[in-house]
Amino acid sequence: MAWQWFHRLGSPRWFYEKTTPWLPWLAVISAALIITGIVWGLAFAPADYKQGNSYRIIYIHVPAAFLALAGYYIMAISGAVGLIWKMKLPYMVMKSAAPIGAILTFISLVTGSIWGKPTWGTWWEWDARITSMLILFFLYLGMIALQQAFQHRDTADKASAVLALVGMVNIPIIYKSVDWWNTLHQPATIKFTSKSSIDPSMLYPLLVMVIGFYVFYALVLLLNTRIEVLRRENRTQWVNDLVANPK
Amino acid sequence: MKFQFDSLADFIAMNGHGPFVWAAYAITLAALIFLVVSPVLQKKAFFKQQEKMQKIARQQLEGQGAD
Numbered sequence: 001m002a003w004q005w006f007h008r009l010g011s012p013r014w015f016y017e018k019t020t021p022w023l024p025w026l027a028v029i030s031a032a033l034i035i036t037g038i039v040w041g042l043a044f045a046p047a048d049y050k051q052g053n054s055y056r057i058i059y060i061h062v063p064a065a066f067l068a069l070a071g072y073y074i075m076a077i078s079g080a081v082g083l084i085w086k087m088k089l090p091y092m093v094m095k096s097a098a099p100i101g102a103i104l105t106f107i108s109l110v111t112g113s114i115w116g117k118p119t120w121g122t123w124w125e126w127d128a129r130i131t132s133m134l135i136l137f138f139l140y141l142g143m144i145a146l147q148q149a150f151q152h153r154d155t156a157d158k159a160s161a162v163l164a165l166v167g168m169v170n171i172p173i174i175y176k177s178v179d180w181w182n183t184l185h186q187p188a189t190i191k192f193t194s195k196s197s198i199d200p201s202m203l204y205p206l207l208v209m210v211i212g213f214y215v216f217y218a219l220v221l222l223l224n225t226r227i228e229v230l231r232r233e234n235r236t237q238w239v240n241d242l243v244a245n246p247k
Numbered sequence: 248m249k250f251q252f253d254s255l256a257d258f259i260a261m262n263g264h265g266p267f268v269w270a271a272y273a274i275t276l277a278a279l280i281f282l283v284v285s286p287v288l289q290k291k292a293f294f295k296q297q298e299k300m301q302k303i304a305r306q307q308l309e310g311q312g313a314d
Contacts, residue, residue, distance in 0.1 A: 027283075034279075038272070043258065044248050053261035056268050060275045100282060107278050111271040118267050201248075216279065223286035230293050243297040 010087035012229040013238050019222050026219035033212030040205035048202075057115040059206055062189065063213035065108035068136060069174065071101035071217065075143070076168050079161030089225075091157040092232065094164065095147055096224035100217065102140035109133055120184055128177035129185035132170060139167040153232070 041059030048055035075097035082090040112130065113123045124130070143160050150156035178187045189198045189206075196203060233239045252258040261268050 042268070042272070043250055043252070046251060047262075052264055054264040054267055056261070056264075057271045060272060064275065103278050103282060107275050110274055114267050114271045114274075118264055216282075220282045220286070223283070223290075227286050227289050227293065230290070234293075234297060239297070240301065243294055243301060246294060 010085070010089050012089050012092065012233055013236075015089055016226055016229050019226065023219065023222065026215055026222070030212055030216035030219055033208055033215060037205050037209035037212050040208065045202050045205050046199075051119055054115060054118040057111050058189070058202075059209045061108055061111040061115060062206060063209045064104050064111065065133070066210055067213050067217045068101055068105040068108050068133070069171065070214070071097055071104060071221075072136065072139075072164075072167070072171060074221070075101060076164040079164040082157060083161050088232070089229075091161070092228040093221070093225050094143075094157070094161060096221055096228050098140055098143035098147070098160075100220050100224065102137060102144065104217075105133060105137040105140060109137060116184075125184050127183040127185050128181035129174065129183070132174040132177050135170050136167075136174060139163070139170060142167075 037059060042056055045056070045059075047053050075094050078090040078094040078097065081087060082094060109130070112133075116125065117123050142163060146160045146163055147156050150159065178185050187197075190196050190203070198206070230239055230242075250258075252261075259265055259269075
């Protein structure tokens with residue numbers, strides 16, 4: 001009885017029906033936070049005394065990089081849950097997380113590159129942080145490719161879950177890269193254990209953007225997982241009923 | 248909190264960093280919009296396809312009944 005919630009959590013139908021009312025809320029909250037953060041960061045936060053206005057890219061670069069990493073955790077943990085408890089839903093979450101993570105990693109690489117040109121004088125540098133993020137991008141692409149490579153759904157899910165778990169090795173390397181190798185990329189700006197090296201007037205809009213990106217990620221992951229649920233359950237009665245009477 | 252620029256032109260130019268900042272924001276926004284629009288379109292396509300299949304199934308069922 002105590003485990004009932006856990007098994008219900010593994011039911012794709014329960015998940016689909018439960019998350020339907022969440023979507024408009026997530027959409028409104030993420031849009032409000034992201035728009036507020038962008039206006040604040042672009043127009044009202046003070047310019048950096050050293051980097052001038054180019055630093056304003058931080059308000060999209062850092063949230064995108066945060067979510068690229070958080071998304072990897074979600075993907076790998078879902079894969080592990082799928083492997084251990086042989087549940088269907090976690091695999092659907094894992095599969096949906098891969099393209100979203102790839103796009104967020106791509107955003108952080110591209111915005112970082114654009115930020116690098118006026119700041120460091122180069123579009124690209126084989127710096128430890130940048131290189132490990134590029135590897136993260138390839139891991140996400142590998143996940144997408146592996147999902148397509150198998151005829152059987154089950155084999156594809158298991159193989160991708162193993163890849164996601166092996167790829168976890170890269171995550172601490174990304175975090176520690178700015179401390180282990182003293183290269184171009186600046187160290188972390190926001191620290192949870194000590195004082196952040198950023199003024200509150202610049203930090204608050206950044207926090208708004210980070211929270212906005214988290215809510216946005218939740219929305220997009222739900223939307224994609226729900227499609228995956230429908231596709232994999234397309235022969236069940238409840239999906240047929242849903243198609244016949246869309247709510 | 249105050250607007251950090253003297254004029255709109257100043258805001259767009261961003262002391263010469265304008266092209267970099269605006270390009271970064273434009274690419275990001277385009278990617279975010281794609282992330283939301285893509286599953287919405289896929290869902291529409293899924294429902295359309297399933298409706299078609301249900302229709303075919305119904306017609307086959309009716310055809311058998313007429314024999």
